[in-house]
Amino acid sequence: MKRKLSKACYSFFSTLANPTRLAILEKLSESDMNVKQLTQTLKQEQSMISHNLKPLLHCRFINSKRQGKSMIYQINCDTVTMLFKTLDSHAQNHCPEDGNCPKTNLLTQ
Amino acid sequence: MKRKLSKACYSFFSTLANPTRLAILEKLSESDMNVKQLTQTLKQEQSMISHNLKPLLHCRFINSKRQGKSMIYQINCDTVTMLFKTLDSHAQNHCPEDGNCPKTNLLTQ
DNA sequence: TTTTCGTATGAAATATAATTCATATGTGGT
DNA sequence: ACCACATATGAATTATATTTCATACGAAAA
Numbered sequence: 191m192k193r194k195l196s197k198a199c200y201s202f203f204s205t206l207a208n209p210t211r212l213a214i215l216e217k218l219s220e221s222d223m224n225v226k227q228l229t230q231t232l233k234q235e236q237s238m239i240s241h242n243l244k245p246l247l248h249c250r251f252i253n254s255k256r257q258g259k260s261m262i263y264q265i266n267c268d269t270v271t272m273l274f275k276t277l278d279s280h281a282q283n284h285c286p287e288d289g290n291c292p293k294t295n296l297l298t299q
Numbered sequence: 300m301k302r303k304l305s306k307a308c309y310s311f312f313s314t315l316a317n318p319t320r321l322a323i324l325e326k327l328s329e330s331d332m333n334v335k336q337l338t339q340t341l342k343q344e345q346s347m348i349s350h351n352l353k354p355l356l357h358c359r360f361i362n363s364k365r366q367g368k369s370m371i372y373q374i375n376c377d378t379v380t381m382l383f384k385t386l387d388s389h390a391q392n393h394c395p396e397d398g399n400c401p402k403t404n405l406l407t408q
Numbered sequence: 409t410t411t412t413c414g415t416a417t418g419a420a421a422t423a424t425a426a427t428t429c430a431t432a433t434g435t436g437g438t
Numbered sequence: 439a440c441c442a443c444a445t446a447t448g449a450a451t452t453a454t455a456t457t458t459c460a461t462a463c464g465a466a467a468a
Contacts (some may be wrong), residue, residue, distance in 0.1 A: 196321055199383065199391045203316035208456085209309055216305065225415055238457065240416055250393040259414050259465050269389040273382065274308065280378040281307045284359040317426080334445055347427065349446055368435050368444050 206273070210234065214242060214263075215270055218252060224260040271276040314354040319343065323351060323372075324379055327361060327387070333369035 205211060213232055217223060223231075228239045243263060246252045253266045265271075314320060322341055326332060333353070338345045352372060355361045362375045374380075 192404075195387050195390055196318075196325065198394055199321060200316065200318055202323075202386050202389070203312050204455090207309065207312035207316040210456090212308060212312075214426085224339055226413095235458070236415070237459080241457080250389070256465085259412095261360070261415060266391070267392070269385060272385045274304070276378060276381045276385065277308050278304055280311070280376070281304055282360070285307055285375070295411080297368050299397050313425090319426085336442095344428070345445070346429080350426080352448085365435085369443095370445060396447080 193295045202249055205251065206247045208242065210238065210242045213248055214239070214246060215251065215265065218263055219270065221264050222264040224257070224262050226260065230292070311358055314358045314360065317351065319351045320346065320355055323348070323355060324360065324374065327372055327374045328379065331371050331373040333366070333371050335369065337372070 206215075214228060217228060217231055225236060225239055225243070226233075226245075228258070231235045232239065239257050243252070243254075247254060247263075250266050252263050255262050255264075315324075319341070323337060325339055326337060329371050332340075334345060334348055335342075337348045337352075341348065352361070352363075356363060356372075359375050360379050364371050366374075
């Protein structure tokens with residue numbers, strides 16, 4: 191792995207390692223949304239949503255476009271889909287159905 | 300995305316969002332290593348290596364097998380490779396060569 | 409041009425994660 | 439059984455990230 195990529199990877203993974211941001215990605219993968227819509231479906235403060243949108247935007251996992259007073263956010267590309275697909279398959283191979291991880295129980299607690 | 304997967308994804312991404320653990324994965328992708336070897340190549344305390352191996356093991360990104368007094372760690376599967384490949388391609392599409400991110404400069408600072 | 413709505417941002421408070429240190433455990437050799 | 443080496447672990451310290459609150463900014467309407 192190249193130095194530059196490793197730096198970028200750390201940034202990418204840090205951005206994805208957050209429940210709110212994962213929830214935002216999940217919602218945006220269903221449809222484009224503005225900030226208010228996100229605050230409503232996720233039941234979170236507006237400032238929290240905005241703060242969490244920032245790193246997603248920065249990593250280019252999402253894009254934004256202004257529409258009048260509101261700002262529309264949309265999933266940028268196939269990267270997110272691909273990542274989730276890979277991890278889904280990993281989880282199916284290694285995470286037992288009952289949720290009890292054989293190694294430790296960090297994952298399910 | 301299913302509730303269970305989202306939980307697992309958070310665990311996966313949290314585990315990957317750490318420079319030491321990324322470095323461990325990088326080394327282990329080259330060859331299997333025991334803890335002492337990892338402490339030597341990464342120039343880190345033994346306890347730090349062990350602490351960081353734990354979540355990697357838990358997520359099944361790596362496996363371990365005892366060999367006498369030492370414990371050998373190895374990359375578990377194709378998941379890690381696939382993730383890095385996906386992010387490499389993402390970085391190539393969206394991260395400029397000069398390291399100056401067009402959105403913000405969080406990534407390169 | 410003042411007001412209102414939607415969004416962004418800075419800074420403080422809070423929560424979470426990483427690192428270190430001391431020590432325990434586990435294995436093999438003497 | 440004891441010792442030495444390799445690794446793991448718990449707990450305290452330290453560092454980093456998240457959340458909240460107050461407020462600023464931008465666009466459109468009155």
